[in-house]
Amino acid sequence: MNTKTQLWILATIVCCLTIGTVATQYTLMELPYGYHGLEPLMSEQTLKVHHLAHHAGYTNKLNALLLDIYQDQPALEPLNVTLLLRDPAQVNEKYRQKLINLGGGYVNHNYFFKGLAPVSDKQEGPHQDLQIAKDIAQVFGSYSEFKEQFIQASNTVFGSGWTWLYYNNGELAITTSKNQDSVYELGPGTFPILALDLWEHAYYIQHHNKKANFIDNWFELVNWDFAENNLEQAKSEIAILEDQNANYV
Numbered sequence: 666m667n668t669k670t671q672l673w674i675l676a677t678i679v680c681c682l683t684i685g686t687v688a689t690q691y692t693l694m695e696l697p698y699g700y701h702g703l704e705p706l707m708s709e710q711t712l713k714v715h716h717l718a719h720h721a722g723y724t725n726k727l728n729a730l731l732l733d734i735y736q737d738q739p740a741l742e743p744l745n746v747t748l749l750l751r752d753p754a755q756v757n758e759k760y761r762q763k764l765i766n767l768g769g770g771y772v773n774h775n776y777f778f779k780g781l782a783p784v785s786d787k788q789e790g791p792h793q794d795l796q797i798a799k800d801i802a803q804v805f806g807s808y809s810e811f812k813e814q815f816i817q818a819s820n821t822v823f824g825s826g827w828t829w830l831y832y833n834n835g836e837l838a839i840t841t842s843k844n845q846d847s848v849y850e851l852g853p854g855t856f857p858i859l860a861l862d863l864w865e866h867a868y869y870i871q872h873h874n875k876k877a878n879f880i881d882n883w884f885e886l887v888n889w890d891f892a893e894n895n896l897e898q899a900k901s902e903i904a905i906l907e908d909q910n911a912n913y914v
Contacts, residue, residue, distance in 0.1 A: 690731075691746070693724045694775060702783045706882040708871045716778065719866050723770030723845075730767050734760050746772060751849045769845035773827055776860035777867075782888035791889040797837075797858070797896050798889075804837045812884060815839055815861075819880050822863045830859040830892070832899040856899035858892050 696702075696716060701709045727746065734749075735742040737757055741749065746768045753761050790808040791798040798808070805811035818839050819828040826843045833855045840848060848855050861883055868879035 690728045691724055691771060693721050694778060696778060698781065698783050703781060703886055706784060706886055707781070711868070711870045714870060715862075715867055719864075720771075720774040720778070723767055723774060727767040727771045730760065730763050734764070747849060750847050751853060753850075765847075766845050769842075769847045772849075773845060773847055773860055774862065776857050777862045779891050780859045780888050781883075781886045782890070784885055789885055791887075791892070795889060795893045797893045800837050800896065811839075816877075816880055819861060819863060820877075825864045827863060828861040829857060832856040832858055832896060835903070837896075854903070856895065856902075858895045858899070859887065 693716075696712065700712045700716070703712065731746070734756060737760070741755065744755075746764075749756060749764055750768050750772065753765055756764050790812075791801070793799075801808055801811045805814060815828060815830070818841050822828065822841050822843070824843070826841055827846075828839065828841050829848045830837060830839055831848045831851075832838075833851060837858065840851070842848060842850075848857050861880070863876070868876060872879045
């Protein structure tokens with residue numbers, strides 16, 4: 666088994682733990698903070714429309730699509746949606762773009778909603794004792810510099826898309842994706858940490874055309890414990906892979 670295949674499998678373990686199980690019908694996640702728990706930074710109406718209309722729509726349509734894919738290609742049935750997204754080419758061309766759109770819409774929204782938490786009295790940004798705070802400082806220089814780069818990246822997204830903090834090649838990085846494309850397409854060793862939804866449905870009800878206000882509010886709502894758990898899982902899986910490779914030498 667080569668390194669790329671091993672990393673692909675290990676990355677999938679993390680994805681299954683975070684997003685769902687293999688070959689399952691997916692359900693709409695419940696919001697642990699309710700629809701009013703993020704006010705006033707994110708309104709109840711915004712959350713209801715975003716979650717109950719858009720996220721639910723992706724969930725239901727993905728389930729219907731997967732039934733068609735698995736029926737047409739039974740060999741793919743053991744693969745969950747994250748594995749399919751890592752290598753869309755394995756899916757019949759007539760389903761491929763729908764998988765990217767609907768599968769990405771489901772998975773990306775899971776990261777977005779799980780990455781939010783009610784505002785606390787602490788200062789913005791991760792607690793300095795968290796490993797993700799240390800890694801952010803190491804890679805970006807400071808939390809302030811990370812925030813500035815994240816905002817700059819978000820401002821480059823024209824139309825609909827996402828901004829990501831992700832872990833790859835042993836360190837954190839920032840990237841963007843268009844529409845419902847996911848960071849899984851960047852390679853088998855890519856692990857999402859945080860996701861910011863930049864589609865208009867995420868902010869327009871509350872902020873209208875002032876997307877910058879929505880982005881600023883998002884930083885005060887980030888669930889850094891969720892980000893920390895994602896980072897720990899990513900590093901753990903990479904460490905397992907490195908140990909296995911060392912045994913092959």
